[in-house]
Amino acid sequence: MKLFTEYPEKDEQYYYQLLAEQARMRMDNLYQNQERALRDT
DSSP states (O other): OOSOOOOOOTTHHHHHHHHHHHHHHHHHHHTTTSOOOSOOO
16 A cells, blocks of 8 residues: 655656756856866765
8 A cells, every 4th residue: 555655746857957957057166177076975
């Protein structure tokens, strides 16, 4: 028996892409010419 079902937002993928792009731009502004790390873990 399933007690919880997640209902994804209608535009969830769109908002995710938007936030990811904004974060990338913010990081590029902070660390301008430095090489990008592939992983952060």
